[in-house]
Amino acid sequence: MREEFKVALAQISCKHGDKAANIKKMKKNLEKAKQQGAELVIFPELSLIGYTVKDEIYELAETIPGQSTNALEKLAKEKGIHIVFGMPELSERTEATIYNTAVLIGQDGFIGKYRKMYLPTHSVFEEKRYFRQGYHAEAFETELGKIGLIICYDIFFPEVSRLTRLKGAKLIVCISASPAVRRTFFETLTVARAMENTAFLAYVNLVGVEDGLQFWGGSRLIDSSGKILAKAKYDEEDLVIGKVKYADMRSAETFVPTLRDLRPELFDELKEGAEQL
């Protein structure tokens, strides 16, 4: 397992519903990232199709594996690189049950997927209208260490990141499609999730204007003590590289030993409280 490696935060805008164009853009970013020595390239939530496709999602959703994951697997193999991207995943057992999914691919092919657990359905968001929620936090063994996947609004619920950490994730990848008025929340919560879990956190947000929503970008790599190691521009496409060095987690974890101090018995209380809310 690699103890140190470079991560590329590929903050792209997407063309509505145009998978070929978006994959082409991903390919360009992979090439650029590879040239700069990155071993993992992360794209935003639903980066295969754009965020606000609405009813068109039924035509755009694909099973995993499927045509698009095959295309991305091919790219990962060609470039010898790991990729995380987002797509609408059609359940294999149904015709129109869709998940908002993050996919992790390595140079040897598909590694794993995570289905978004918290689907925002308030304000400008309509995700429960289109997606079924996921039921499991996920962290996957890779050559780059164990990687946990979360998606956007999941970050408001510390238990999702915490679960990936308890499963062994050292790097939590959060892919996102956050419009501009939410920036303060994410800038706070990304740092908080890294600190409270003493883990690296890579946040990659969409940019561009879709249906009157301006996605704010601001992607960042944060280390286990909450320091921002790399930060992309606001509002514009960008590709920035940051370095993950797992050895640094030791000092963070000894300085504020949040994992040592976890109190499992409180989780039962939390469950009861949530049920009675």
Next chain:
Amino acid sequence: MELTPSILDLDWSEVETKIGRFIRDYIEKSGAKGIVLGLSGGLDSSTAAALSALAVGGDKVLGLLLPEKETYNIQDVKHAKLVAEKFGLKTEMIDITTALKAFYNTIPVFETADKLCKGNIKARTRMIYLYYYANKLSLIVCGSSDKSETMIGYFTKWGDVAADISPLMDLYKTQVRKLAQRIGVPKEILAKPASPALWPGQLAEEELGVKYETLDLILYGLEHFMKTEEIAQQLGIKKSLVDKIKSRWLVMEHKRRMPLTIKVQYRTVGFDFRLPRELH
């Protein structure tokens, strides 16, 4: 939440950038050659024109001055020209009096004393001119409605509100004034009292019975789910005024939507079709 004027402060540089990007992005995606908008010489249309010119370049923005005899005001025309000159817009002035008279003379039930119905003809006639130019020259129509008037329905249905994009629609009137100041809209325009100019001497604040400074705070409170009692108490105004504004906001929803239909089939416009507005 404290309803003080400072609550309406925004990062104006960011707002300017965001609106500019929105306009540019829409023009690019729609494939239009530019923008056409009505220039009345008032605050909102001057600001929309300035933002459009800053976003895509004044040479791609056509401002139509559409005066008519009854409400003709030389100051307004001067102000419209001032903005056009400052931001490098192309302009065209068309006197619409003859067109209006044709309507007045051919509507059997026309009553000149009914100021509102008559005034609405003016706003809708201007819309026809704007859309003719848009069609003919492959332009998009940029509206200048602000959030205050949109929320309380203080506009002509299918008239001045008709547009392809409305970049100011999420800014209250007092916020538009601040943004206008920042981007350099001439100060004589900033200081003008708002008027839809549907009839001579019409003034928005007089007609609405409330100053925009107060109206905007009331609307901000409603936007943030505050109760009318709380808004009235915080602003030191009568609850009846806040209730009146609230009911006006609610009752005007029909002016902000596609026409209502009765659902008879599988998927219906305005109900359960959810399609992205942007072109692919």
